[in-house]
Amino acid sequence: MSKIMFVFGTRPEFIKLYPVIMEARSRQHEVVIVNTGQHREMLDNLLAELDVTPDFDLKVMTRQQSLAEILARTVAPLDDVVARVRPDHLFVHGDTSATLSGSLISLYRHVPLSHVEAGLRTYNKHSPFPEEMNRQITGVLADYHFTPTEVTRQNLEREGKDPNRIFVVGNSAIDMLRYTVRPSFRHPVLDELGDRRLILMTVHRRENISELGQMFAAINDIAVRYGDTHKIVYPIHMNPVVRQAADQYLTAPAIEIIEPLGTTDFHNLLSRSHLVMTDSGGIQEEAPSLGKPVLVLRDTTERPEGVAAGTLRLVGTGRDDIVREAVRLLDDPAEYARMAAIQNPYGDGTTAQQIMDVMDKVASDEGKAAAVPAESSLPA
Template identity: 80%
Template structure:
């Protein structure tokens, strides 16, 4: 069997590569796992949670590192690992600085590159930033594009990518839910919510930092307006700027701000939520598969399929807009039910098997 290297450095990357890694191992491939350490505490916690140890941990993270720091501190150590291991194939995911670094090293070492979750685009250089250009640049270097939907396939084809190297496989985030969501799950936060309905909040994106006052004020308004029937829960991001803004604007006693959750905890609380308000990317894919409407607190999204299907509603970052759209769902059961029952456009939970079916054929054809 071939030697397959998987490179990641953040929690979202690992969440979506984990099912692919497990499927590769199930098929007896020689799997090498590389963690750049772009994120530290949350990613290490997740690796422990899933019982997986990286074969190499580059531990690049430093305090207040810049985007240039991340890329510079990743390239040389990763190059040394790839030179030592000599993988037959290298996998990256998504759109992080680790993704771009892994793609460059695959080029430099002439290792075939697979990009999982390829083809997402806003075509706005600075939104999301720097992710949009990370994934566009990675796309130029990729040999095999594993893309979630026909829309993302179209993006790649319009950019001139070889159609025979593009594979629509859905999103592996849906696969991950099979490993995490449990019927018998309990948590003190759920006990605290009690009979009220849970509104789950996540806010952290870099391009939204200047809008945090508006966004948190809107969330505070929603918390006050629905205090008798709903309870808002916000697993707060580690970013100190986000935390300071939350302290200033989230004044309602109906908002429960908690420390970041592990993936199993988050997925299970997500599965028991009523509504999700988020600027995250991955949650836009996960929540609809659990029947949860999503208000996307961003001006653009690289997941237009969800907006077109109706599982996502792009509401921006303005205070009045956020409150209005939340009220629209919380006040109208028919509108809520319509959105909650739309089929998820991001796949059926078989993405990792489809990826490895392609890889097995590629390997067999290579002889």
């Protein structure tokens, strides 16, 4: 079997690589896990919850690092690890500094690279920043592109990627829900809802920092209007700028600000929510699998399939726009039901299995090629 290295540094990356790691282990591949440590507490809690101990922890994060410092502190230690381990294959996910670092080291060390969640594009290098260019650079370096949808496949083909190295497999975020969503789940947030419905929100993106005032003012307007029938729960990001803006604008009694949730807690609250308002990425894929309409609080999204299908509604960051679209769903049960019933375009929960089917075939083909004698050594 192959020696496969998985490189990640944030909780969202691990959430989407975990099903692939588990599938690789189930097929008896040797799995090597490298955590660059870009996220610390949130990721460590999830690793402990799922009983995963990384083989290497690079611990790159220090307070108030720049993007350049994060990358610089990752590349050289990761190069040392790859040189020592000598994996047959290296996996990265998505669009983080760990993804970019792993991609560069796979090039430097001549290790075949697989990119999970490949092909997402806005073609605006500043939105999302720096994720868009991390994705594009990784796409240039990857040998195998595991892409969620036909739209993302077409992005890669237009960029000149080899069609025989592109595989439409859905998104492994859907696979992860099988490990986390539990019918018997209990949480104080749910106990305190009473007869009210849950609106779950997340806001944290770097490019939205300057828009927090109007975004949070819109959320507060919604909470005031629907406070008798709905409760807005906000697991707040650790960024102190986000927290300061939340303290200033999110004052309605129907808003509950809580500390960041573990993945299992978040997925289970998501499964019991009525509506989701977010500027996050992965939630745009997860919520539709659970039948939850999503208002995307961004001006662009690298997940246009959900917008086209109707599971997502791109509403921007303006106060009036956010309120108008929330009212539209909350006041019109038919419109809500239509959006909630649309099939998720991001897959059926078999992504990890499909990825490892490809990897097993790659390993088999490489083994067959290695078994064929070189032409010069063939008998006359």
